[in-house]
Amino acid sequence: MAQLPHNQGMESAQAPAITVAAVARRLGVSPATLRTWDRRYGVGPSEHSAGAHRRYSPDDLQALERMQALIRAGVSTADAARAVLSGAGLAVVAPIARPEAPSRPGGGAVISVAGAIPSARGLARAAMCLDGRACVDLITESLRERGAVWTWDEILVPVLTGLGQRWNDTGGTIETEHLVSESVKQAFGTYAHELVRGERTERVVLLAAAPDEPHTLPLWALAAALAERSVVSVQLGSRLPVHSLTSAVKRTGPAAVFVWSQTDETGHLDLLEAIPDSRRPPLVLVGGPGWDPHAAQDHWVGDLSSAVTRLVRAVVG
Numbered sequence: 001m002a003q004l005p006h007n008q009g010m011e012s013a014q015a016p017a018i019t020v021a022a023v024a025r026r027l028g029v030s031p032a033t034l035r036t037w038d039r040r041y042g043v044g045p046s047e048h049s050a051g052a053h054r055r056y057s058p059d060d061l062q063a064l065e066r067m068q069a070l071i072r073a074g075v076s077t078a079d080a081a082r083a084v085l086s087g088a089g090l091a092v093v094a095p096i097a098r099p100e101a102p103s104r105p106g107g108g109a110v111i112s113v114a115g116a117i118p119s120a121r122g123l124a125r126a127a128m129c130l131d132g133r134a135c136v137d138l139i140t141e142s143l144r145e146r147g148a149v150w151t152w153d154e155i156l157v158p159v160l161t162g163l164g165q166r167w168n169d170t171g172g173t174i175e176t177e178h179l180v181s182e183s184v185k186q187a188f189g190t191y192a193h194e195l196v197r198g199e200r201t202e203r204v205v206l207l208a209a210a211p212d213e214p215h216t217l218p219l220w221a222l223a224a225a226l227a228e229r230s231v232v233s234v235q236l237g238s239r240l241p242v243h244s245l246t247s248a249v250k251r252t253g254p255a256a257v258f259v260w261s262q263t264d265e266t267g268h269l270d271l272l273e274a275i276p277d278s279r280r281p282p283l284v285l286v287g288g289p290g291w292d293p294h295a296a297q298d299h300w301v302g303d304l305s306s307a308v309t310r311l312v313r314a315v316v317g
């Protein structure tokens with residue numbers, strides 16, 4: 001658990017514990033976000049007895065509310081967590097360099113990418129200006145210079161996270177989310193296609209989003225990173241029904257299958273049982289905040305780089 005700084009542990013021992021779902025409702029974030037804050041930044045429930053459901057104390061809730069207030073004020077998630085864990089408030093957090101306001105039509109607000117590198121700020125600006133060509137060019141240039149994993153982790157993850165935050169705070173602008181999404185697909189897709197043109201691998205990697213899951217962008221990042229290693233993947237897209245995944249596995253005999261779930265509603269592990277038995281069963285990996293990492297055990301992978309390593313190993317043996 002997060003070792004919360006304020007000396008209220010005694011009080012909270014008697015206070016009623018709150019479920020993850022209730023905390024998520026109260027803060028207006030998903031349970032997956034709460035899990036990430038706990039896992040990644042150490043801000044989580046203090047009552048966590050073995051076998052029991054995770055419970056937040058009123059102190060934990062207060063800490064999370066402070067963390068959220070800091071994030072809304074433009075502080076990065078990591079800095080907000082650090083401030084909460086050290087007992088600091090807004091005042092001690094260094095002012096954040098915000099991206100310049102867009103000067104072209106289509107703007108009028110910013111995507112918060114506090115602490116991100118200049119290219120991420122550039123992409124955020126281009127996105128808010130609805131300048132699709134600039135978005136694709138910027139991503140493509142970075143892919144060529146720095147590769148898929150770096151481009152995804154350093155540029156896209158901060159911008160996409162900023163877009164999600166903006167959605168939480170203001171209702172977002174769907175057109176901007178769509179523009180960035182289309183730019184990702186175009187830039188990563190073209191880059192991957194050019195790299196593996198003419199390549200053949202004995203066994204492919206299947207990439208899909210879980211049933212009912214509309215989010216697919218990490219699959220495009222994966223395809224590009226695999227292509228850099230001469231691994232051919234097959235993009236099966238969003239909301240893939242279980243029976244279609246089963247059929248695709250039978251038809252292609254893949255070395256590996258990767259399934260993305262962005263939200264709790266779509267991370268159902270019974271999907272693993274649907275992978276048909278075969279002489280050379282594929283490696284099956286799941287990634288994204290929708291899965292429960294503990295339940296998914298060895299199938300779960302937490303970042304792009306580890307996913308690429310494991311998938312490539314499955315292909316090359």
Ligand code: B12
Nearest residue numbers: 030160161164177181215216217218263287288302303304
């Ligand atoms: C782009 C986007 C869309 C696009 C998707 C386009 C596409 N083809 O994928 C569109 C516009 C279609 C969309 C729609 C919706 N979206 Co949306 N979307 C996003 C956004 C901005 C990015 C999604 C993404 O790619 N994330 C990937 C990375 C950047 O984020 P992450 O998963 O949290 O990353 C963590 C790990 O997964 C890991 N990681 C990062 N990259 C990788 C890669 C690999 C391979 C691995 C293994 C791990 C890994 O590191 C991170 C730290 O832990 C998110 C915001 C966000 N924070 O994610 C919202 C978000 C996911 N959307 C959300 C919602 C609610 C929706 C809608 C349901 C409603 C809406 N907002 O309009 C609709 C669905 C409509 C429908 N048709 O059903 C919510 C989900 C809330 C929840 N329940 O958890 C989010 C979080 C926004 C928010 N409110 O904060 N969305």
